[in-house]
Amino acid sequence: MIDMPSPTRPLKIGTRGSPLALWQAHEVRRCLMAAHDLPEAAFETVVIKVTGDMVQDKALREIGGKGLFTKEIEEALLDGGIDIAVHSMKDMPVEQPVGLVLDCYLERADVRDGFVSLKYASIADLPEGAVVGSSSLRRRAQLALRRPDLKLVEFRGNVQTRMRKLEEGVADATFLAMAGLTRLGMPEVARSAIAPEEMLPACAQGAIGVERRIGDDRVAALLEPIHHAETGQRLAAERAFLRRLDGSCETPIAGLAEVTGDQIWLRGEILRPDGTAVVSGERRGAVAEAEALGVALAEALLAEAGPGFFD
Numbered sequence: 001m002i003d004m005p006s007p008t009r010p011l012k013i014g015t016r017g018s019p020l021a022l023w024q025a026h027e028v029r030r031c032l033m034a035a036h037d038l039p040e041a042a043f044e045t046v047v048i049k050v051t052g053d054m055v056q057d058k059a060l061r062e063i064g065g066k067g068l069f070t071k072e073i074e075e076a077l078l079d080g081g082i083d084i085a086v087h088s089m090k091d092m093p094v095e096q097p098v099g100l101v102l103d104c105y106l107e108r109a110d111v112r113d114g115f116v117s118l119k120y121a122s123i124a125d126l127p128e129g130a131v132v133g134s135s136s137l138r139r140r141a142q143l144a145l146r147r148p149d150l151k152l153v154e155f156r157g158n159v160q161t162r163m164r165k166l167e168e169g170v171a172d173a174t175f176l177a178m179a180g181l182t183r184l185g186m187p188e189v190a191r192s193a194i195a196p197e198e199m200l201p202a203c204a205q206g207a208i209g210v211e212r213r214i215g216d217d218r219v220a221a222l223l224e225p226i227h228h229a230e231t232g233q234r235l236a237a238e239r240a241f242l243r244r245l246d247g248s249c250e251t252p253i254a255g256l257a258e259v260t261g262d263q264i265w266l267r268g269e270i271l272r273p274d275g276t277a278v279v280s281g282e283r284r285g286a287v288a289e290a291e292a293l294g295v296a297l298a299e300a301l302l303a304e305a306g307p308g309f310f311d
């Protein structure tokens, strides 16, 4: 028997305060309510400010360091201020701090990037020399690789800020993850969804993860029924790939695993930040070998890239 949370002793859910983060925290709450037949009042949402939210005027990679969106939330989890933390898995470092574990994932949503523009329908539709706004090293490198004629400018902020910048003519187009747009109820903001063959998504894009304290058996039992096994297998491959590449926001890396039955197919790519070079590959294997597959693909790409690839 699990000791269930209740209105007098609610489960504290830690999250960032952005509309997307709140939606995701409420989605985890909704899944837990349904799995255990609990009322909303059995949960408390605790909003935590993180470094990445406080600094809005710089490209994130200038601030440096991993876990810009997670450090303060993980501290609250470790000191007992919250019981679980809800994250966009795409933003999560590949290793968790000692004492925490991240092994519960909701079913993954659309993995694709969305093409957002007031004037053009797709990347192919962009005229020569068009201006594209993005602060994602991966998207910038992927675009520069395919369309060296385009001009790239830094672009940050929430969806509304970015749309305003498009209206002001700061850029002709930008990219946003389809998962985020769909969760915010505005998928139509994207003129088109970009196929993975054209722009391979970030590892773990579109997946929501729930972090907890190691040894918190009560919370582990609560989370068990909301975990989506196939998403777990896909992320095991993608995050092992990223971990072996020592992935951080400093390195343009893309990776996507797909599962069919007991088989897993992993595609990955590493790019030079200026888009002048790319090394890509794929591996197929048994789902049980998901992590080994990720490591093997990473090592193959590193060997092909050779030393100095990122210099």
Ligand SMILES: NCc1[nH]cc(CCC(=O)O)c1CC(=O)O
Pocket: 088, 089, 090, 091, 175, 176, 177, 178, 179, 180, 204, 205, 206, 207, 208
């Ligand atoms: N880096 C920010 C971030 N983290 C997660 C999402 C979208 C939701 C997701 O991919 O799960 C976004 C916005 C974006 O890249 O457009």
